[in-house]
Structure formats: C-alpha cells, structure tokens
Amino acid sequence: MTGTSVIAPSPGVPRAALNTGAGLWPSSIAVAGRTVRKFARTPQLIVFTTIQSALFLLMFRYAFGGAIGTGGSLSYVSFLVPGFIATTVLWAGMGAATGVAEDVEQGFVDRLRSLPIPRAAVLIGRGLADTALIVWGLAIAAGFGFAVGFRLHGSVAGALAAFGLCVVFGFAFEWVFIVIGLVAGNAQAAQSMGLLITPLVFLSSAYVPVKSMPAGVRQFSEFQPVSPMANAVRGLATGARGQALLEHSTSYYVGLSLAWAAAIFVVFGLLAVLRFARR
Amino acid sequence: MQPPILEARGLEKRYGKTQALAGLDLVVNPGRVVALLGPNGAGKTTFVRAVATLLRPDAGTLHVDGIDALRKPARVRQVIGLAGQFAAVEEAMTGRENLEMVGRLFGLSRKAAKAAAVTVLDQMQLTADADRLVRTYSGGMRRRIDLGISLTGTPRLLLLDEPTTGLDPISRLQLWDAIRGLVVTGTDILLTTQYLDEADRLASDIVIIDHGTVIAAGTPAELKTRAGDDMIEVHVRDADHLPAVSAVLATIGHDPRVDAPQHRAYVAVDEGSSRLMDALRALDAHGITVEDISLRRPTLDEVFLALTGTPAQTTDSPGQPVGA
Numbered sequence: 243m244t245g246t247s248v249i250a251p252s253p254g255v256p257r258a259a260l261n262t263g264a265g266l267w268p269s270s271i272a273v274a275g276r277t278v279r280k281f282a283r284t285p286q287l288i289v290f291t292t293i294q295s296a297l298f299l300l301m302f303r304y305a306f307g308g309a310i311g312t313g314g315s316l317s318y319v320s321f322l323v324p325g326f327i328a329t330t331v332l333w334a335g336m337g338a339a340t341g342v343a344e345d346v347e348q349g350f351v352d353r354l355r356s357l358p359i360p361r362a363a364v365l366i367g368r369g370l371a372d373t374a375l376i377v378w379g380l381a382i383a384a385g386f387g388f389a390v391g392f393r394l395h396g397s398v399a400g401a402l403a404a405f406g407l408c409v410v411f412g413f414a415f416e417w418v419f420i421v422i423g424l425v426a427g428n429a430q431a432a433q434s435m436g437l438l439i440t441p442l443v444f445l446s447s448a449y450v451p452v453k454s455m456p457a458g459v460r461q462f463s464e465f466q467p468v469s470p471m472a473n474a475v476r477g478l479a480t481g482a483r484g485q486a487l488l489e490h491s492t493s494y495y496v497g498l499s500l501a502w503a504a505a506i507f508v509v510f511g512l513l514a515v516l517r518f519a520r521r
Numbered sequence: 522m523q524p525p526i527l528e529a530r531g532l533e534k535r536y537g538k539t540q541a542l543a544g545l546d547l548v549v550n551p552g553r554v555v556a557l558l559g560p561n562g563a564g565k566t567t568f569v570r571a572v573a574t575l576l577r578p579d580a581g582t583l584h585v586d587g588i589d590a591l592r593k594p595a596r597v598r599q600v601i602g603l604a605g606q607f608a609a610v611e612e613a614m615t616g617r618e619n620l621e622m623v624g625r626l627f628g629l630s631r632k633a634a635k636a637a638a639v640t641v642l643d644q645m646q647l648t649a650d651a652d653r654l655v656r657t658y659s660g661g662m663r664r665r666i667d668l669g670i671s672l673t674g675t676p677r678l679l680l681l682d683e684p685t686t687g688l689d690p691i692s693r694l695q696l697w698d699a700i701r702g703l704v705v706t707g708t709d710i711l712l713t714t715q716y717l718d719e720a721d722r723l724a725s726d727i728v729i730i731d732h733g734t735v736i737a738a739g740t741p742a743e744l745k746t747r748a749g750d751d752m753i754e755v756h757v758r759d760a761d762h763l764p765a766v767s768a769v770l771a772t773i774g775h776d777p778r779v780d781a782p783q784h785r786a787y788v789a790v791d792e793g794s795s796r797l798m799d800a801l802r803a804l805d806a807h808g809i810t811v812e813d814i815s816l817r818r819p820t821l822d823e824v825f826l827a828l829t830g831t832p833a834q835t836t837d838s839p840g841q842p843v844g845a
Contacts, residue, residue, distance in 0.1 A: 264628050272625050272626055359626050
C-alpha cells in the first residue's frame with residue numbers, strides 16, 4: 243500500500259495530564275525497595291544462600307582444614323574465617339546476576355525503562371539493594387565464623403574496618419554481576435556465567451596460603467583482586483599473628499584492595515551504563 | 522488542533538538480516554483504540570517498542586502526542602503506559618504495593634500514589650485481592666494487575682503488546698472488559714494482537730501490518746468491505762460433494778475456497794442476491810444436496826487472508842473459517 247494510513251479523531255476527548263516522573267533519588271530508592279522486599283519475602287533465596295554459606299565454611303573448617311597449615315602461629319580457623327567472609331560478597335553477588343537477568347527476561351526492566359524516571363535509577367537502585375543484601379550476607383557469615391571458633395585477635399576498630407572494606411569490595415564487584423545479568427539474557431546463562439568467578443575465589447589466599455601453590459598459579463593468585471582483599475581482612479581482623487603471615491603490611495593490602503575496588507567499579511559501572519543505555 | 526497521538530513516517534528497524542520495520546507509515550488521531558494485527562514476525566512488537574522508546578529506529582520519524590520520540594524519548598515516557606507480553610509485576614509484592622510503587626515512579630506523592638492504587642484496583646476489579654502477594658494470583662489476575670500498573674500514571678497513550686496471549690477464554694473476556702472500560706476514560710490505546718476476534722471486539726480501527734509495513738488500515742467494517750464482496754457459503758452433508766460444489770461456485774464468483782473439515786465451500790461474489798439464486802439453480806442442476814446455503818459479509822479472517830496470504834490465528838471458536 244502506498245501513502246500513509248490516517249486514523250481520524252473522535253471529537254471531545256479529555257486529555258490526561260503529563261506525568262512528571264520521580265527524581266533520581268526517590269526512584270532509585272523505590273527500585274531498591276522492591277529488590278530488597280523480593281529477597282526478604284522469598285524464603286528459598288534466604289535459606290538457600292545461608293545454607294550454602296554455612297556448608298562451605300563447615301567443609302573447610304572440619305574436612306579440609308586439618309590438612310592445611312597456615313605456616314605460622316595463627317590457627318587455621320582464624321586464617322580461614324577472614325578469607326571466607328571476604329569471598330562471601332562474591333557468592334552473594336552471583337544472586338544479583340540471576341536477579342538482573344530475570345528482570346530483563348521477564349520484561350520488568352522494560353517496564354521500568356518505559357517509565358518517566360532517570361534510567362540510571364534502575365541501575366543505582368539495583369546496586370543499592372544488592373549492597374544491602376551483601377551487608378546481610380556478611381553479618382551471617384561473620385556469625386558462622388564465630389560459631390566455628392574464630393576469635394578476633396586484633397582490635398574491634400580493625401574488625402569494623404574489615405567489615406566496611408568487605409562492603410566496599412562487594413559494592414564494586416556487584417557491577418560485574420550486574421553486567422553479567424544484563425548481557426546473559428536469561429537466568430540460567432547468568433548463573434553459569436557467574437560461576438566463572440569460582441577460580442578467583444579458590445585461586446586466592448582466601449582459603450589456602452598461596453605459598454603452597456605451584457609457581458604459575460601462585461603468581462596468578464597473588465596478582466588477582468581477591469587475594470589482597472582476603473589479606474587485608476585477615477590483617478585487620480587477626481592482628482599481629484595474622485600479619486606475620488603476610489608479605490606486606492596490612493595497610494598495603496587495604497590500599498591495593500581499595501584500588502582494585504575503584505578500578506572494578508569504574509570499568510564495570512561504565513559497561514553496565516553503556517549496555518543499559520543501548521536501545 | 523490536537524496533534525496526532527501517534528505519527529510514524531518511514532520507520533525502519535533492522536536486526537541483522539531481518540528487516541523488522543520496513544518504512545512503516547501510520548498516523549493515529551486522538552480518541553481511538555487501534556489494534557495492530559499481523560502474523561508473528563510482522564513487526565508489531567518492534568513498532569510498539571519503538572513507540573515506548575525501548576528501541577531506536579534506524580530511519581524515519583516518530584512522534585507521540587506531538588513529541589519527537591527520537592530526540593526527546595524522556596518526554597514521551599511522560600505520556601505513555603506500557604503493558605507487555607509478559608506480566609512484568611513483582612510477585613513478591615502485593616497488588617497494591619506494585620501499584621503504589623509504580624505510582625511513585627510516575628512522580629505521584631505518597632498520598633496520590635495510594636489513591637491511584639485504590640482507583641485502579643477498583644477499575645480492574647481486584648480490590649478484594651489487593652493485599653495478597655501477586656505470586657498467589659491467577660494468570661488472568663496477573664494480566665489485570667499488569668494492565669492496572671500501566672494505568673497508574675493515567676497515560677494519554679496506552680500500549681498493550683498482546684495483552685491476552687496465553688489466557689483462558691474467561692480471563693480473556695474479563696481483560697477485554699477492563700480494556701473497554703478504559704476507552705470511556707479518554708485513554709487512547711494501541712494494542713497488538715494475533716487474534717482477529719480481539720481486534721474486532723476491542724478496536725475502533727484495525728491496522729494490518731506484515732513484513733514491517735502497513736498493508737491496510739480502517740474500521741473493521743471498512744476492511745471487510747475492502748476485502749470484497751459478499752460471500753456465498755455452501756454447507757454439504759457429504760464431504761465428497763465438495764469438489765463438485767467448488768466447481769459450481771467457480772462459475773458464480775472467482776477463486777472459491779473449500780473448508781473440508783467443516784464440510785463447506787465459499788466464494789466471493791459481486792451481486793449477492795442474484796448470484797445466490799444462480800448458485801442454487803446450478804447446484805440443483807448438478808444434483809448436489811445442499812444442507813445450508815447463505816449469503817454473508819466476509820469475516821475479518823477472510824480479509825486478513827486476502828490481504829496477507831496467511832491465515833490468521835483464531836482464539837477459541839473452532840467454527841471460524843480457516844482458509845483451505
């Protein structure tokens with residue numbers, strides 16, 4: 243058919259007013275509130291992630307722990323728990339990848355994108371909510387740590403700093419998982435892609451001293467972001483005995499972890515924004 | 522004078538080798554309910570996503586309520602509501618919470634969002650289930666709350682992408698009622714559907730699209746007229762007589778069609794009543810026993826078939842004609 247189809251008006255129709263839309267902050271809070279509520283009201287999510295975390299700790303503490311020497315006066319449980327807590331943020335983050343992928347797949351993201359809100363609010367809201375969930379996961383992990391015999395050897399201030407560092411690290415890594423969720427297309431793919439972080443967790447100083455690893459693996463382990471993170475948390479939480487195991491000072495590892503966190507946040511935050519803005 | 526609620530000129534969108542929109546032109550003035558009808562892959566969803574500013578056309582212009590959707594997508598979002606093929610509702614929240622959340626996102630105050638939720642719940646007949654988690658809702662209730670969510674901002678243009686796909690007949694009727702209720706309130710609606718009866722019952726105008734362009738547009742009655750002339754339809758008791766019937770009908774009109782499962786044949790004719798007499802005489806002369814013969818207007822299915830060459834899907838009525 244040639245020419246444009248014109249559909250004629252009906253006279254005397256009332257017009258709806260414009261919707262101004264919510265600002266960046268209120269809309270981010272509303273989006274975050276929904277994600278937190280979803281988590282809090284889906285018992286499978288809470289129970290499963292909690293059990294997974296506990297099983298992990300118990301396995302390393304009681305099954306493998308006996309065979310792993312720390313190479314110093316620090317007991318294995320005191321060595322293990324800071325590393326376990328530091329890597330909790332990665333396991334918790336994997337949930338974000340599936341969550342984001344589900345929202346894309348089921349049209350929830352499209353709905354939000356069709357609303358008169360800043361599009362950044364969808365990402366910021368997600369980031370805020372997942373950081374809140376990470377704090378929750380960290381608190382649980384710390385509780386388990388104390389339950390299996392971990393004791394603080396450093397100061398309370400050091401322990402709080404370690405907790406804060408984990409939250410910062412978790413917030414930065416969150417953006418890796420958000421990007422995975424946006425790219426994956428569906429929840430199963432997001433989960434598989436999320437599992438790619440497993441080598442980062444195990445080829446690090448989180449569970450095992452890197453001195454025990456063969457040269458190539460050891461170099462990788464020392465280089466990648468999870469090791470300085472685990473070392474920083476260990477140094478802050480276990481005081482002199484833990485610090486004796488580290489090659490550098492605690493502040494060196496804290497600085498390195500923060501630098502990694504900043505780099506990861508900038509790179510993956512940007513990727514998330516670019517991917518999200520595409521239409 | 523009010524600008525058209527929707528004005529698309531030469532819209533093009535390509536995904537790899539697939540040309541989803543191939544120079545689509547369409548102008549819709551305010552106060553209408555327009556159904557976009559077309560087979561799978563015709564470009565319906567792509568067009569709706571372009572109007573909803575979820576994707577950017579490769580070429581062409583698009584104005585929604587006079588706003589340039591390519592240059593000012595954020596302003597377009599202030600006048601539209603979207604309900605998609607999936608019910609994009611948070612299952613872990615109640616119906617009321619979902620509505621209030623989106624109300625807030627539309628920029629309503631806390632109080633106004635609560636009031637809007639009450640209104641919409643009533644409109645969608647969900648007041649009794651307002652405080653249950655959506656995960657306990659039936660499929661039809663989910664679609665209704667989804668539709669309701671897109672209404673909390675009282676949009677000028679509501680976009681419904683296959684709103685009833687996958688629903689059982691009763692839920693479909695309820696959703697139709699809900700959509701018809703909106704027309705009274707002055708919301709313009711653009712809906713996509715693969716179902717002719719849906720378009721016929723809901724829309725004031727039907728736009729048939731195929732291969733990314735508009736191939737016909739008009740009111741249901743206009744389209745039926747355009748597809749041609751009246752139809753003579755013959756039912757026989759014995760399906761073996763159908764080839765003979767078809768041969769007779771070929772002498773009355775042109776291009777007769779046979780629907781063997783339904784034991785019938787039909788043909789378009791120019792002068793209905795006199796041709797009906799001709800048909801009866803010819804059938805009688807051939808000794809064919811006719812169970813029923815009728816003269817009727819073409820159905821939208823026949824219009825669709827004539828225009829696209831593809832049979833349309835029908836919802837729940839097995840008696841609908843299917844092209845043979």
